[in-house]
Amino acid sequence: MGKQYETVIGLEVHVELATKTKIFCGCSTAFGGTPNTHTCPVCTGMPGSLPVLNKQVLEYAVSVGLATNCDITRYCKFDRKNYFYPDNPQNYQISQLYLPICRNGYIEIETADGTKKVGIHEIHMEEDAGKLIHDEWEDCTLVDYNRSGVPLIEIVSEPDMRSAEEVIAYLEKLRMLIQYLGASDCKLQEGSMRADVNLSVREAGAAQLGTRTEMKNLNSFKAIMRAIEGERERQIDLLESGEAVVQETRRWDDTKGCSYAMRSKEDAQDYRYFPDPDLVPIHISEEWLAERRDALPEFRTEKIVRYKEEYEIPDYDIDIITGSKRLADLFEETVAICKEPKKVSNWLMGETMRLLKEQGKEPEDIVFSPAHLAKLIAMTESKEINGTVAKEVFEAMFESDVDPAQYVEEKGLKTVNDTGALQKTLEEIIAANPQSVADYRGGKEKALGFLVGQTMKAMKGKADPGLINKMLREMLS
Amino acid sequence: MANVISDETIEYVGILAKLELSEDEKEQAKKDMGSMLDYIDKLGELDTSSVEPMSHVFPVENVFREDVVTNGDMRDELLSNAPGEKDGMFVVPRTFD
Numbered sequence: 001m002g003k004q005y006e007t008v009i010g011l012e013v014h015v016e017l018a019t020k021t022k023i024f025c026g027c028s029t030a031f032g033g034t035p036n037t038h039t040c041p042v043c044t045g046m047p048g049s050l051p052v053l054n055k056q057v058l059e060y061a062v063s064v065g066l067a068t069n070c071d072i073t074r075y076c077k078f079d080r081k082n083y084f085y086p087d088n089p090q091n092y093q094i095s096q097l098y099l100p101i102c103r104n105g106y107i108e109i110e111t112a113d114g115t116k117k118v119g120i121h122e123i124h125m126e127e128d129a130g131k132l133i134h135d136e137w138e139d140c141t142l143v144d145y146n147r148s149g150v151p152l153i154e155i156v157s158e159p160d161m162r163s164a165e166e167v168i169a170y171l172e173k174l175r176m177l178i179q180y181l182g183a184s185d186c187k188l189q190e191g192s193m194r195a196d197v198n199l200s201v202r203e204a205g206a207a208q209l210g211t212r213t214e215m216k217n218l219n220s221f222k223a224i225m226r227a228i229e230g231e232r233e234r235q236i237d238l239l240e241s242g243e244a245v246v247q248e249t250r251r252w253d254d255t256k257g258c259s260y261a262m263r264s265k266e267d268a269q270d271y272r273y274f275p276d277p278d279l280v281p282i283h284i285s286e287e288w289l290a291e292r293r294d295a296l297p298e299f300r301t302e303k304i305v306r307y308k309e310e311y312e313i314p315d316y317d318i319d320i321i322t323g324s325k326r327l328a329d330l331f332e333e334t335v336a337i338c339k340e341p342k343k344v345s346n347w348l349m350g351e352t353m354r355l356l357k358e359q360g361k362e363p364e365d366i367v368f369s370p371a372h373l374a375k376l377i378a379m380t381e382s383k384e385i386n387g388t389v390a391k392e393v394f395e396a397m398f399e400s401d402v403d404p405a406q407y408v409e410e411k412g413l414k415t416v417n418d419t420g421a422l423q424k425t426l427e428e429i430i431a432a433n434p435q436s437v438a439d440y441r442g443g444k445e446k447a448l449g450f451l452v453g454q455t456m457k458a459m460k461g462k463a464d465p466g467l468i469n470k471m472l473r474e475m476l477s
Numbered sequence: 478m479a480n481v482i483s484d485e486t487i488e489y490v491g492i493l494a495k496l497e498l499s500e501d502e503k504e505q506a507k508k509d510m511g512s513m514l515d516y517i518d519k520l521g522e523l524d525t526s527s528v529e530p531m532s533h534v535f536p537v538e539n540v541f542r543e544d545v546v547t548n549g550d551m552r553d554e555l556l557s558n559a560p561g562e563k564d565g566m567f568v569v570p571r572t573f574d
Contacts, residue, residue, distance in 0.1 A: 019544050026547030035565045036552040044555050056544035077532060084495055086569040132572060135563070142566035270493055275532030283538040 003240075004204035007232050008212075009167055009197060010121075010159035013174060014152050015184045016128065016192040017060045023127050023151035024051030024094065024279075031190070035144035043127075043149035045089030051278055053078075057151040058101070058282065060183040061125050062292050064153060065102030067177045067299070068120050072289060076101050078125070078279045081271045086143050087129040095154075097273045100124035101282075107177070109169040118170050119158030128152050153183075159198065159209065164228040168221055171195060179325040180299055185364050188219050195224060200245070201235045210235070211245040215259060217252050227252040231259060303328060311341035317349050326363040327352075333370035334377075343377045351391060355398050368397040376404040383464050389413045415464050419471070422455075422463060426471055429454050440476055448472060480514035482507040 022029055025042035041049035065072050076099040080092040105120035130148040132141050155174065161167050175186040175193060186193040200212035215231055218224045230252075235245050250259040298306070300322045307318045321327045327348055334344045356363065376397065380390045385408055393404045393413070408414055416422060429451055430437055439447035448469070455468050487503050487510070498506060552565060561568030 021542075021544050021546050026542065026545065028546045028548075034552075036556065036567075037550045037565075038548075039555055040548045040551055041555070046555075046558075052540060052542045054544050055541035058541070082493075086567075086572055133566065134571070138563070139571055140561075140563075141569050141572040142563055143569055144566050272493070277533060280533060280535075280537045280540050 005201045005236050006204045007162055007201055008159050008209055009161040009199050011157045012196040013155045014194040015178060017057055017151040018184050019054055019056045019151055021054055022149035023054050023057050024149055029150050033146050038146040044145050057125055061101045061153050063181045064178060064183055065123055066293060066296060067181060068105040068107050070102035070105030070120055072284060073099050073101055074284045077281045078276045079273045080276050081273055083269055083271060087132050094276055095126035096124035107173050109173050111166055118160045121156045121158050123153055123155045126152050164225045180297055199231050201232060211247050214249045215252050223254040313341050313345040317345045324363040330370055334373045337370060338374035338377050340377055351394050367401045369401055372397055372404055379404060383415060385413060386415055386464050388461060413462060416459055416462050425455055425458050478511045478515055480511045482510045
């Protein structure tokens with residue numbers, strides 16, 4: 001029988017903070033600007049420029065630390081991590097090594113064997129690097145520093161995870177907490193949340209950890225799952241064939257489904273960290289920390305309790321809606337306008353979920369506004385439009401947040417409530433379908449459905465099926 | 478001189494600092510570094526067990542800025558310092574990941 005192996009995984013997660021400006025200068029962090037238009041002497045590393053810490057970065061970092069049960073470092077500093085690479089114009093990255101802002105935390109995840117604690121070793125603040133674009137044509141590299149100096153926090157876990165499932169559970173929990181705090185939108189695809197996986201294997205029951213590798217370039221949960229499975233297999237194969245795992249950084253290629261070595265950690269770069277003399281230390285007072293604690297938002301557990309008391313919607317709906325800050329906000333804001341919790345929940349749980357899934361999107365990508373959803377619900381309730389039309393309007397709202405009233409007006413989708421016109425159409429339909437009329441009168445309920453369908457078709461869908469049903473029954477009785 | 482810098486060390490420090498040193502410069506740098514380390518050793522003789530490491534000269538803490546955009550587009554000005562420019566970006570030698 002083959003040996004049994006245990007996988008040991010720790011994560012380094014980088015999260016881009018949702019500030020308006022960069023960590024050390026007043027440049028915009030807006031995504032997708034024309035190259036180098038969000039830059040200044042500080043974030044392009046000009047000699048003599050002076051970085052000043054964005055207070056919001058500290059507030060977000062401390063909030064994330066409090067939400068993950070960390071000790072907040074009351075006296076903390078920034079350090080310089082020295083390396084030469086053109087994405088880093090200063091030739092050092094401002095980060096925290098000696099006194100990171102948060103330490104010794106944990107979050108709880110749900111696993112098949114119940115609740116499990118995953119330790120947080122530390123959280124530190126640092127700046128992002130610029131973007132390199134390789135110009136194949138001229139065989140050179142172009143640099144865009146718009147991202148240089150965008151604030152990041154790096155959340156370093158303990159090696160407490162044992163499977164890909166636990167890793168995903170940890171990341172989902174972390175993402176939810178950070179989204180609830182409003183500290184980041186945490187989109188893996190867009191790089192506002194990036195996870196590096198440190199993985200080693202050891203024989204089941206062994207006390208010593210095996211040699212680990214670090215895997216980069218993982219930009220979806222699926223890629224993370226596949227990379228973990230792939231790396232576990234690769235390391236076990238090495239050990240089984242009597243070879244040693246080399247401590248190195250590997251890059252995952254998700255299309256090929258394999259990883260390759262980037263640089264060996266044995267000749268690890270010597271970063272020569274030292275305290276940054278340009279940035280003064282941070283002293284966190286008891287009062288300020290208490291303020292941050294008071295400012296923490298209502299988290300999911302509390303939200304679930306409140307929803308159960310306030311809204312008459314199924315527990316299943318509550319579970320899904322509170323699982324995403326974006327959905328919970330949309331739900332609460334829409335209900336505040338239209339006072340129809342069940343209807344709002346139905347739109348979120350039904351059509352919204354269907355379209356998100358179809359288009360491979362996350363709740364954070366939703367563009368329609370609470371005001372428009374509330375209006376759509378009101379229009380459906382007042383029978384201004386019927387259910388089929390409402391779904392069509394909703395799809396348009398989902399694409400580009402159109403005003404439902406305006407859309408219905410422009411497309412002429414309003415239900416015809418003119419009973420005179422309806423009466424006339426019904427008379428025509430009855431005259432044109434004597435067989436169905438006879439069938440219905442003979443007791444075949446199904447025949448009525450056919451007549452309703454024919455009428456809806458004649459009215460181009462702009463009628464209230466309930467009203468047609470009622471009028472038909474009266475006319476045929 | 479108590480501290481002797483080896484050829485390997487001076488080579489390594491040169492790589493880290495991205496400096497290409499001539500043989501003469503290497504010999505001079507080895508001497509300079511050796512005497513610097515001797516000086517540090519001298520300081521090491523003091524009992525500093527009750528002294529906090531000092532990273533900042535001034536007793537100033539908590540200097541922050543508000544999260545407000547204050548910078549406009551300085552691209553052209555910044556690029557004017559660059560040795561090479563293309564499509565509004567800095568041109569550097571081809572770099573591999």
